[in-house]
Amino acid sequence: MKFLFDLDGTITSQETLPVIARLGNLSDKIDQLTRETIQGNVPFIESFIQRVNILKDIPVSLISDSLSRIPLYREVCDFIDNHRENCVVVTGNLSCWCEGLFAKIGCKNFSSEALVENDAVVKLKSILRKETIVELYQAQGEKVVFVGDGNNDLEAMRLADISIAAGLTHNPANSLFSITDYMVFNETALCRVLNQLC
Amino acid sequence: MSCSKSVVLSCAGIGSRLGLGLTKALLKINGRSLISLQLEQFSEVEDLRIVVGFQAKSIIEEVLSIRKDVTFIFNHLYFETKTGASFYLGAKDARDEIIEWDGDLLVHPDDVKTILNTEGEFICYSDITSDGAVFCKTDENGNVLAFSRENGDYEWTGPACIKKEHLTYSSNNVYNIFERVLPMKGMKIRAYDIDTYNDYKRVSEIIKNW
Ligand SMILES: [Mg+2]
Numbered sequence: 001m002k003f004l005f006d007l008d009g010t011i012t013s014q015e016t017l018p019v020i021a022r023l024g025n026l027s028d029k030i031d032q033l034t035r036e037t038i039q040g041n042v043p044f045i046e047s048f049i050q051r052v053n054i055l056k057d058i059p060v061s062l063i064s065d066s067l068s069r070i071p072l073y074r075e076v077c078d079f080i081d082n083h084r085e086n087c088v089v090v091t092g093n094l095s096c097w098c099e100g101l102f103a104k105i106g107c108k109n110f111s112s113e114a115l116v117e118n119d120a121v122v123k124l125k126s127i128l129r130k131e132t133i134v135e136l137y138q139a140q141g142e143k144v145v146f147v148g149d150g151n152n153d154l155e156a157m158r159l160a161d162i163s164i165a166a167g168l169t170h171n172p173a174n175s176l177f178s179i180t181d182y183m184v185f186n187e188t189a190l191c192r193v194l195n196q197l198c
Numbered sequence: 199m200s201c202s203k204s205v206v207l208s209c210a211g212i213g214s215r216l217g218l219g220l221t222k223a224l225l226k227i228n229g230r231s232l233i234s235l236q237l238e239q240f241s242e243v244e245d246l247r248i249v250v251g252f253q254a255k256s257i258i259e260e261v262l263s264i265r266k267d268v269t270f271i272f273n274h275l276y277f278e279t280k281t282g283a284s285f286y287l288g289a290k291d292a293r294d295e296i297i298e299w300d301g302d303l304l305v306h307p308d309d310v311k312t313i314l315n316t317e318g319e320f321i322c323y324s325d326i327t328s329d330g331a332v333f334c335k336t337d338e339n340g341n342v343l344a345f346s347r348e349n350g351d352y353e354w355t356g357p358a359c360i361k362k363e364h365l366t367y368s369s370n371n372v373y374n375i376f377e378r379v380l381p382m383k384g385m386k387i388r389a390y391d392i393d394t395y396n397d398y399k400r401v402s403e404i405i406k407n408w
Contacts, residue, residue: 162291177254181287183270185262192245193269196291 002137003083003194004156005076006130006148007091007098009169011105013071016093017051023066024058044152048092048127052114056121060096068100073168075187079194080107088137090130092152094121130156145197147190151175162197166190201243201314202295203359206288207236208372209301210251210276221253222302222392224260227402232392233257233301235405237264239310245269245293249284249301251276282368282375289365295319296365298372299357304401306388307408313387319359320383321376323352328393332373334384342384345373355389358382 008015021030030051037047055063080087089109091098096116102109110133113125130148134156137144146153146160151173157163158179165172165180168190172183184190213222223233233248240246246265250257251273261268273284281300289296297313305313305322313322321342323334333350335343345354358376368374376382390401 177272178274180272183258183272185268186266189267189269192267193291196293 001086001197002142002144003079003087003197004090004130004133004137004144004146004160005080005087006146006150006153006166007089007093007101009149010147010166011072011076011080011089012101013073013169015169016067016070016097016101019066019070020055020058020063020097023062024055026054026058029054038151044092045127048112049124052094052121052124059119060116060121061119063097064100067098068104070101072104073187075191076168077105079191080105083198088133090128090133090146090156092128092130096121131159134159145194147194148176149173154179164190164193202293203243203314204245204247204289204292204296205240205243205299205314206247206249206271206285206292206296207233207240207299207301208249208281208284208288209233209257210249210254210273210284211281211301212252212277213302216393216395216398221257223257224253225392225398227304227398228406231260232304233260234264235304236299236301237261239305239307240314242314247271247288247292249273249288251284279369281372282370285372285375286365286367289360289362292362294362295359296362297357297359300355300372300391302392303356304390304392304405305357309387309389313357313359313385316359316385318383319361319364319379320385321354321358322356322385322387322389324355324387324389326353327390328353328397332371336384337381340384340386341381343381345377345380352384352386355387355391357389 021027036042084107087107091111094114095111112128114121115123134144143161145162146157147164149172154175163180164182165176167185209223225232247269249271271288285298331353333346334352334354335350364379392398
């Protein structure tokens, strides 16, 4: 059994994107893009490319350092600590931005990749589709549990053997209501379900 | 929080026989929603699992206004299946002993306490009050020997408690799951389910005296 976790709002108790945007005084631009994306006017992949383009000149080390200090859900991290071999973080975020955060969480992770030169992002190399990680583990014969909250978790959750929509930081995306197996709204309930699935 | 069993409250159905176009959980009884009355009775239940389907969002909203640590389970096939499927989904990953509770059932508060504190497996029944009831046939000690559509000593109302090792799937009614595990200890309680508009009016009067 593998437990796959979305990062933003599921392990972190704050979304990372606004934090990154503030570092570059780019909050207005990012907020507008986020609104358009949530309303469905910009498809997720396109939105992600635009987002990286807006934020690419902010020093990568500064972002990684800031994100490593973002608050995490304590009980969720304890579960990951106690089941480190079977927990995986699956995020669309760039690996170079999340290095500090990944180190703190301490389990295996998958993310999008970018080419970094002189502490700045120069080129997107890959954009993670979370469902491919579900497939990867299922192909190894693993039963996959996926915990997520956003529209970009939809396909991974649809494919997972067991899906948990977590409304910890914000309500789960509307699209998740028609595919999820479980839905929880605080850490206690989430960790109770996770432990019951072990 | 002293009840160590999981409680599965099934609220996925469309309540077609009531004919109010509203999921029964949100039905107002003397000014309060049915599910809020039930949640009050479950305050000592730690692992409360609510199965949702029809109007899931509205039910979740109502529950969250009272309590946040609930696990919601989705029965996406709520139109095609009955309470057996909802109970199975709610129970399959739950604790070792699971109490099934229909979302349209109101139980006298004293009996709720007894139910939550009774150990092991059991089936609850009431005096016969409904039209079209499912009956329980019992032995001289009140143990349940069979369910019947024709006749019996009491009316099957639930709740009922099953060990996870005895849990099987049914797309039909929840008693079809318990039927496979009979005989089982029986408990007579004061419980009323709300299937029709007449039930609704009757229960509204009865609980004024609780
Ligand atoms: Mg998220």
